[in-house]
Amino acid sequence: MNQRLAHVTLLVRNYDEAIAxxxxVLGFALAADQDMGEGKRWVVVAPPGPAGCGLLLAxxxxxxxxxxxxxxxxxxVWLFLHTEDFWRDYPALQARGLRFLETxxxxxxxxxxxxxxxYGNKWDLLEPLG
Structure with missing residues (x-):
């Protein structure tokens, strides 16, 4: 049996500000944005790279x-953004206005x-070793 984690729901104030x-800022792709009626949308964003877990914005x-x-x-910290090159992405994200809480x-x-x-959710930008 093959299984994978597809999406993690993230509560947001507003769909459009979250998508922006x-x-x-993070450089994610908008993978889905479907009107579900009654003000609900199915909105998924995901980082670039191989298919993995996306954020379902709610x-x-x-x-x-x-x-x-x-x-x-x-x-x-409860969300972890892996990168293959920390020292490339760290300054690029800072330049786009991302607020880092530590050096x-x-x-x-x-x-x-x-x-x-x-929204104040804490993330790790992480280049795993090994």
């Missing part, structure tokens, strides 16, 4: 969902720096 951030509607925007990781560091597992998306 993930495509213009516009928060209820008060509970709105409180969850930017808080899905409870203040921890790059080398760990036993790779080169890494924590950044925030437009």
């Amino acid at each position: 951030f993930y495509t213009n 516009e928060a509607k209820t008060d509970e969902e709105k409180r969850g925007v930017g808080q899905q990781g409870a203040g921890r 790059p560091r080398s760990e036993a597992y790779g080169h890494v720096a924590v950044f925030e998306d437009l």
